[in-house]
Amino acid sequence: MTLPVVIIGTGLAGYMLAKEIRKLDADVPLIILTANDGSFYSKPLLSTSLTAKRKVTQIPTADVATMSKQLNADIRVATTVKKINHEQKQIETLTDTIAYEKLVVATGASVISPPLLGDAVEEILSVNDLEDYGRFCEIITNKKRVAILGAGLVGCEFANDLTNTGHEVHVVDPAFFPLQRLLPEALGRIFEQALRENGLTWHFGKLVSEINKAENGYNLTLSHQEVLQVDAVMSAIGLRPNIELAKNSGVKTNYGILVDSYLQTSITDVYAMGDCAEVSGLVLFFVAPLLHCAAALAKTLTGNRTEVIYPVMPVVLKTPSCPIVIASPPRNVLGEWFVEGEGRDLRALYYDQHNNICGFALSGRKVIEKNELIKKVTPLGLVKE
Template sequence: MNRLVIIGTGLAGYNLAKEFRKLEAERPLLILTADDGRNYSKPMLSTGFTKQKTADELAMNSAADMAAQLNAEVRTHVRVARIDTAAKTVTLESGESIAYGDLVLALGADTFKVPMEGDAAAEVLSINDLMDYAAFRAKADGKKKVLVIGAGLIGCEFANDLSNGGFQVEVVDPAGRCLPALLPPEASAAVARGLEGLGVKFHFGPAVKAVDKAGDGYRCTLTDGTVVDADLVISAVGLRPRIALAKEAGLAVNRGIVTDKELRTSAPHVYAFGDCAEVNGYVLPYVLPLMGAARALAKSLAGYPTPVSYGVMPVQVKTPACPVVVCPPPVGSQGSWQVEANGQDVKGVFVGSDGKPLGFALTGKATEEKTALAKTMPVLF
């Protein structure tokens, strides 16, 4: 069996297929996905109102178009339930077994669900793919007020976008500031001020304890007793790489599905990359790392083993109310932020204990220093 099987039609799965087809036009290619297989750019989900795009307008191609373009079979709404690395098969939830020559896991990440009380806790929305976004846009029609749970990258981007769309937005975060995992406090404060300028109201400190139905909307009770009424509640508290399928198949997993620099998992002929993977020790759930990995893996699968290299990859946070560019220091780095702040313009450089810069965070006009600072950063590997 010579067939290449890719699980996932997100940016990872489809970009790998495109890169692979540049090198091998004819090898049988099967792409399996639990969703509808439409090709879209996930970062656009948090700028839909600003750019005035519905879910259908964000979809660039149907699954059938992609199959034709890629000379591939694309099977949608099928969920892989098991992988047998000895027999080299995957089994769908329906029980159907599919053989592979090489298998690529491009499974993405799951939204993290915070446990909450209340009779409407299950109605809290997460927006992590185009189908979620379509459901959200249908529910948001005619609504006025949204509570966003989580002031991380995705929560702040949605707060900005929903404000641009004319919604009244409140944000709750127990961590006490915006993008706490990525920014020094001075930069977090600049982002909060920018969003407050649009009318966003923050509740820093408490968490959401309960979400109950109230008329056509919801009554949310925070752990400090504050009550927030909203028409819709969105959870944006973070993502966890989808590792369960790999773990059950006996593959090495840690924070993500463990791979080496050639994107090889611990099982022969099985590869992983994108949001589900931990590549050479790094979980980087962003577009630039997966694009580089797709190019490298395509070459390896075409018979030219090619390690991926992770260079300096700054991330632009889509909060135009306070522009942010961040190049996070590797998780667990020892060191401290050195910050110069002038109103909304904040320049933070994370300096390691050996005195060398390891990351940076820029807001406002300081984002203009991105290119110069990026040159001073170490490549990851």
């Protein structure tokens, strides 16, 4: 009997890998396990669906039965994997032991909870999956004033979506302008101004220390004892890869599950990809990297060992009122941003010490230069061991 390829996770990583495997091999037995209901949806839609008037139920494009048929896979929902016994090449769920030929961990990431005091900490919202989004929509309906903690990509996209739909939005961040870790200041300021003109209020250089229930909603205590009164609070301060299953099973982890450029973990026949994986030193919480990983790993799992090579992968911010495209330079590259352009139409290029362009950011009408610039940037690549 041929043992199956087992995938843990039905997020975009798990499902895109299964799709790639099926392009190459229609018959290899495939078991996919997921803690959720196994419906297929595009997670990036979650931060634009209010504006698009897309109901939560309209976001999934296929239920588990459809996915199972499409992928010719045995998909087991509401099934949390508890342990990987790699010596026996088995995994354990609460009720089953399943043998595998190859195992792929695609367990995603979890939101980081803000370290706050107060009696309403448990009521802070966050959105990292469809279920979270359903809860968020239920609570946000009929609420006017919303505070968002964190002015990163996800926080800014939700702020834009909520502002578009008539909410009074306050974004609080200790940084001095939005997307400070990704953008040079000139572009961050343009973005800040555009969203302010849409009605959003920024609270930069401030930390939230407490959240308490108030007569109507919540009191958020900011730096210098400033108090912000709102009806709902959302945290978007970041994600942490889900590594516990791997770590507790003896697979080497760091910030993410450590894998080489073939996506192999420290254990033979155990692979990892998506938000949970640290691929040759890089943890990237984006769709493009996982698509490259899925294509390469499907080849490896079907007999053609293939390395993943990341090209330049710009991220397009889903904020039409101020278009922004970012191709971040690698974190370890020392260099400087050079910004040119006028008004809202700016091009920023990040040069390293040898005058190579290692990243770029574009705003306004300059975003059309994306494809041209991709050709000029030294790819992020993968650090060779």
